[in-house]
Amino acid sequence: MEPVWKGQLTCDYEHTRPGSTLLELDLYTASLLRWPLIFMDDPRPYGRVRRPGIVDIPEPDHLVLTRRWHDLLADPAYASAMVAAAEQRKLLADTALHATEHELDRGGAAELPLARATEAFLGVMSAHIVNWLLPDDQWQQLLAGLLGGAADGRACRLALNTPDATGHLLDAHLVLLDGADTLTGGADLTAAADALAARAGTLYGDGSPAAAAMPLEDRNRAAALLTATAITDTGSQRAVIDDARRRAVGLRDAWVLAARLAAAGDPVATARVAALTAVCRWAADSEESRKVQRHRYLAAARRWCEYHGADPATVTTADLLTRGVTR
Numbered sequence: 294m295e296p297v298w299k300g301q302l303t304c305d306y307e308h309t310r311p312g313s314t315l316l317e318l319d320l321y322t323a324s325l326l327r328w329p330l331i332f333m334d335d336p337r338p339y340g341r342v343r344r345p346g347i348v349d350i351p352e353p354d355h356l357v358l359t360r361r362w363h364d365l366l367a368d369p370a371y372a373s374a375m376v377a378a379a380e381q382r383k384l385l386a387d388t389a390l391h392a393t394e395h396e397l398d399r400g401g402a403a404e405l406p407l408a409r410a411t412e413a414f415l416g417v418m419s420a421h422i423v424n425w426l427l428p429d430d431q432w433q434q435l436l437a438g439l440l441g442g443a444a445d446g447r448a449c450r451l452a453l454n455t456p457d458a459t460g461h462l463l464d465a466h467l468v469l470l471d472g473a474d475t476l477t478g479g480a481d482l483t484a485a486a487d488a489l490a491a492r493a494g495t496l497y498g499d500g501s502p503a504a505a506a507m508p509l510e511d512r513n514r515a516a517a518l519l520t521a522t523a524i525t526d527t528g529s530q531r532a533v534i535d536d537a538r539r540r541a542v543g544l545r546d547a548w549v550l551a552a553r554l555a556a557a558g559d560p561v562a563t564a565r566v567a568a569l570t571a572v573c574r575w576a577a578d579s580e581e582s583r584k585v586q587r588h589r590y591l592a593a594a595r596r597w598c599e600y601h602g603a604d605p606a607t608v609t610t611a612d613l614l615t616r617g618v619t620r
Contacts, residue, residue: 318346324418372568386413439555453573455545465493473522486516495588503591
């Protein structure tokens with residue numbers, strides 16, 4: 294988000310995500326406009342699209358919408374319901390993506406499942422948008438007051454950013470280690486390469502899976518990486534990852550307990566701590582899972598374009614939604 298200029302904020306994805314396809318820019322801008330509807334049932338759009346990738350938000354609209362949302366985030370009941378609804382949207386997107394990938398794998402047109410995946414994933418992308426609008430300063434000040442100082446407040450707030458699930462890049466590496474271990478156990482290399490390409494192929498490599506296939510979507514490259522990894526000490530690599538995860542989660546949970554104990558006896562502070570810890574945990578996890586779904590979605594859209602002879606550089610969410618309705 295750019296600084297306020299003449300009473301307006303500008304969100305410029307052309308700058309922050311250079312080299313993105315029109316579909317990627319469209320995903321971000323469409324999700325940005327509709328986050329108030331998704332998270333507060335408020336139909337007012339968050340700004341207006343200047344062009345795909347750039348959204349202008351009048352400062353008064355920004356202040357009204359974010360203040361309302363920040364007030365809601367102080368309520369544990371709202372926080373719990375919001376997290377549950379967001380998790381449901383993630384599951385819907387995952388189901389739709391599986392259906393799309395299955396249809397594409399069998400050589401089908403996949404228009405209806407991709408339209409459903411597009412609609413569901415737009416809601417998931419709105420979770421990414423609101424992660425950048427969380428009241429971090431307010432939360433850190435609250436924690437600093439409860440824990441006795443700015444340093445502890447900052448340390449607690451940072452620790453709350455630790456996700457429950459393994460981060461998407463480390464998780465992709467664990468998938469690789471799992472596949473390599475199956476080879477040493479006598480598994481078929483082709484099957485192992487297929488599994489790696491399907492589960493983590495879109496996460497490896499530079500560029501965008503919307504524009505071109507990622508290196509490990511190629512089964513031959515996946516097989517070569519598996520073969521090379523199988524002769525390494527996979528057990529030690531896994532142990533390092535697992536130990537780091539345990540320490541990070543343990544530290545986060547210790548800070549959560551400290552904040553709850555510090556707030557005990559103050560009903561307002563207790564409620565705010567309960568709400569913010571739930572939202573922070575969800576926010577951290579949602580960022581990791583969203584990145585995986587984003588790459589899967591973009592790869593599926595690219596494959597759909599290849600099937601229909603469409604240009605993946607110019608297709609939009611509206612194109613994919615409309616084709617799914619009209620076919």
